Every structure is written in structure tokens, then in C-alpha cells.
Amino acid sequence: MYISSLSLANFRNYTSEKIEFSPYTNVIYGDNAQGKTNILEAVYIFSQGRSHRAKSDKELIKFGEDFSRLSLDFHDSERDYTAAMQLMKNGRKNIKINHVQITKLSKLMNYLNVVMFSPEDLELVKGSPSARRKFIDSSVSQLYPRYLTSLIDYHKALGQKNSLLKVLRAKGAKSDMMLSVWNEQLAAEGEKIIKYRTDFVKLINDFSAAIQNEISGEKLQISYMPGMRASGDDKDSIYEYLEKNQRREIDLASAQVGVQRDDLHITINGSEAKIYGSQGQQRTSALSMKIAQADYIHHIKSEYPILLLDDIMSELDINRRMYLSQKIRDKQVLITSTDTDLIESTDNTKLFKIKNGSVVREEN
Numbered sequence: 001m002y003i004s005s006l007s008l009a010n011f012r013n014y015t016s017e018k019i020e021f022s023p024y025t026n027v028i029y030g031d032n033a034q035g036k037t038n039i040l041e042a043v044y045i046f047s048q049g050r051s052h053r054a055k056s057d058k059e060l061i062k063f064g065e066d067f068s069r070l071s072l073d074f075h076d077s078e079r080d081y082t083a084a085m086q087l088m089k090n091g092r093k094n095i096k097i098n099h100v101q102i103t104k105l106s107k108l109m110n111y112l113n114v115v116m117f118s119p120e121d122l123e124l125v126k127g128s129p130s131a132r133r134k135f136i137d138s139s140v141s142q143l144y145p146r147y148l149t150s151l152i153d154y155h156k157a158l159g160q161k162n163s164l165l166k167v168l169r170a171k172g173a174k175s176d177m178m179l180s181v182w183n184e185q186l187a188a189e190g191e192k193i194i195k196y197r198t199d200f201v202k203l204i205n206d207f208s209a210a211i212q213n214e215i216s217g218e219k220l221q222i223s224y225m226p227g228m229r230a231s232g233d234d235k236d237s238i239y240e241y242l243e244k245n246q247r248r249e250i251d252l253a254s255a256q257v258g259v260q261r262d263d264l265h266i267t268i269n270g271s272e273a274k275i276y277g278s279q280g281q282q283r284t285s286a287l288s289m290k291i292a293q294a295d296y297i298h299h300i301k302s303e304y305p306i307l308l309l310d311d312i313m314s315e316l317d318i319n320r321r322m323y324l325s326q327k328i329r330d331k332q333v334l335i336t337s338t339d340t341d342l343i344e345s346t347d348n349t350k351l352f353k354i355k356n357g358s359v360v361r362e363e364n
């Protein structure tokens with residue numbers, strides 16, 4: 001799939017701008033703090049319904065304005081789409097696809113698929129489990145809205161359970177009927193979540209191992225590390241395990257086991273990447289995982305996602321840069337950079353120079 005044009009009104013430091021993209025490589029360059037990442041952010045929002053970096057939509061509205069308007073034209077092998085979004089200062093958000101209002105955010109992800117690469121991807125290997133869960137969740141929910149629904153329902157029930165655990169500890173209770181009701185819901189949603197995650201990790205392991213091997217000849221392995229030791233993946237086994245932990249969870253006044261504790265175990269040539277990997281190996285692994293995420297979307301949907309590369313070229317050594325360049329040659333990619341030296345340019349490459357919230361130069 002590819003995007004053909006993006007219009008921004010009162011978005012971040014843009015007052016009014018329309019950008020027409022090449023279906024291949026687009027290089028967005030300029031000094032720091034001019035508005036390069038803001039463009040990628042705008043595209044990303046149409047895929048995920050929210051920014052990859054803002055805490056609230058309000059941050060996205062241009063200082064001093066009451067609302068922001070964005071629109072995006074994109075195309076897959078089946079049809080053309082126009083998406084429009086309005087962000088209001090009071091927090092309301094209005095999204096339309098082909099002039100029809102979208103009521104559920106999980107619907108939005110079905111249309112446009114993007115994968116964002118940024119220097120923070122290193123967190124996938126070095127960071128906390130939550131970075132890895134976010135990677136799983138954003139990959140799977142882009143393709144399966146039902147996964148996102150399960151995830152939302154699971155976290156609602158988990159929030160209720162945690163509130164109850166606090167009350168129970170204060171009362172000095174040892175067990176509670178209502179706790180079992182929440183555990184039943186958590187087990188039912190947990191079973192579905194584990195299924196999706198297991199399937200995803202298998203594919204991402206295969207894809208990223210092949211990529212890592214091509215870049216560096218190293219053996220990358222990614223496996224699923226469940227956040228509980230239930231006797232099986234079915235809801236009855238999960239329920240039984242959650243119930244067994246009632247006493248301990250009341251004592252600690254918070255849920256200790258469940259898919260909210262899931263993680264990925266990442267090894268390079270057999271040793272744990274987080275602990276033993278060099279900075280270079282960790283970077284390569286993170287890059288392999290992100291390219292694998294794009295391959296996964298392509299595998300499931302038969303559409304290659306749009307790649308957003310935010311300031312990553314200068315972080316990569318020549319090997320990794322060359323691998324990435326050949327991998328993206330026939331795909332649509334938006335690359336931001338302070339200079340254009342490190343980016344391979346072809347006849348299909350379009351360059352945009354950004355200054356202070358405007359495109360000041362555009363060339364093929």
C-alpha cells in the first residue's frame with residue numbers, strides 16, 4: 001500500500017501544508033526542530049488512531065488554535081481511500097474514511113498499515129518488558145481488531161481486580177467470590193490473547209532470524225515468555241492458576257500473574273541479547289525485529305505496510321544501512337534526516353526540505 005498525499009492544518013508547527021508523496025522513497029530533511037518527525041507522526045496517527053509520542057491529542061493542535069485537521073489519501077491493491085481527522089481542543093476526535101465516520105478506533109487500523117522505525121527501537125532489546133509487549137500489541141492489533149478488543153476488555157477487568165485486591169487487603173480478607181468473577185473474565189480474554197501472541201511470536205521469530213542472518217550471520221532467536229505458569233493455555237487452566245494465586249495477590253494488593261506480565265526472550269547466538277549483546281548486536285536485533293514486523297504484516301495481509309524511518313540512518317553502520325536500503329528499494333518509505341548523504345537516491349526518490357513547519361523545497 002502507499003500514501004499519495006497528506007494535508008495538515010494547524011497540526012503541530014504546520015499552519016497549512018499539502019504534501020504529495022512518491023510511492024517509493026521520500027526523504028524529509030532539514031535542521032533539528034523544523035517539523036520532520038511531525039510529518040511521520042501525522043501519517044502514524046491515521047494507522048494507530050493516536051500519536052507514537054504525544055501523551056494527549058491536545059499536544060498535536062498548533063499552539064493558540066482550537067482544532068487541527070488532517071487528511072490522507074492512500075491506496076492498497078483493492079481500492080483508494082481518503083481519511084480525514086479532526087482533533088478538537090476539548091479532546092474530541094472525529095475520523096472519517098471515505099466520508100463515513102469511524103466510531104471504533106480498532107476499525108481504523110484495518111485500513112492503513114505503517115511501521116515506524118526510530119532510535120528508541122533499541123528499547124525492544126534493552127528496555128523493559130512493556131516495550132516488547134507494545135511491539136506485539138501494535139503489530140497484532142493492526143491486523144486483528146478482535147485482538148485489540150480482547151486486550152481492552154482484559155485491562156478493564158484487570159483494573160477492577162486490582163481495585164478489589166486493595167479493598168480485600170484492607171479488610172484482611174483471605175479470598176473473595178468477586179475475585180473469582182474477575183479471574184474468570186481474565187482467563188477467558190487471556191486465552192485469546194495468548195493464542196494471538198503465540199502465533200505472532202512464531203512468525204516474527206522466523207522472519208527476524210532470516211533478516212539477522214542476512215545482515216550479520218548471527219543467530220537471532222525470539223521466544224514467547226508467558227507471564228504465568230499455568231498448566232495449559234486454555235481458559236480453565238488459566239483460571240485455575242489465577243485462583244491459586246488469590247491469597248498472594250490479596251497480600252500484595254495487586255495482580256501478580258497474567259498476560260500483563262508477558263515478555264519476549266531474545267537471544268543472539270544462544271545468549272541473552274539484553275545482557276550479553278554488544279550495542280551493535282542489540283541495534284541489529286532491534287532493526288531485524290522491526291523489518292520482521294513489516295514482513296509479518298505483508299505475510300498476513302498481502303499488502304506491504306508504509307515504512308516510516310525517523311532519524312535512524314545515522315545510527316546504522318554501513319552493513320545495516322545497505323541491507324535496509326536494498327530491502328526498502330521497491331517499497332514506500334518516508335525517511336527523515338538532517339542530511340541527505342546517507343540515503344540512497346533513485347529516479348523515484350522525492351526530496352522535501354522542511355523549515356519551520358513548511359516544505360520549502362521539493363525535488364525529484
Ligand SMILES: Nc1ncnc2c1ncn2[C@@H]1O[C@H](COP(=O)(O)OP(=O)(O)O)[C@@H](O)[C@H]1O
Nearest residue numbers: 012013032033034035036037038059061062063
Ligand atoms: N502543538 C504545537 N504547536 C506548534 N508547534 C509545535 C507544536 N508541537 C511541536 N511544535 C514544534 O515542532 C517542532 C518539532 O518538530 P519535529 O517534527 O519534532 O522536529 P524535527 O524536524 O527535529 O523532527 C518544534 O519546533 C516544536 O516547537
Ligand SMILES: [Mg+2]
Nearest residue numbers: 036037311336
Ligand atoms: Mg525528529
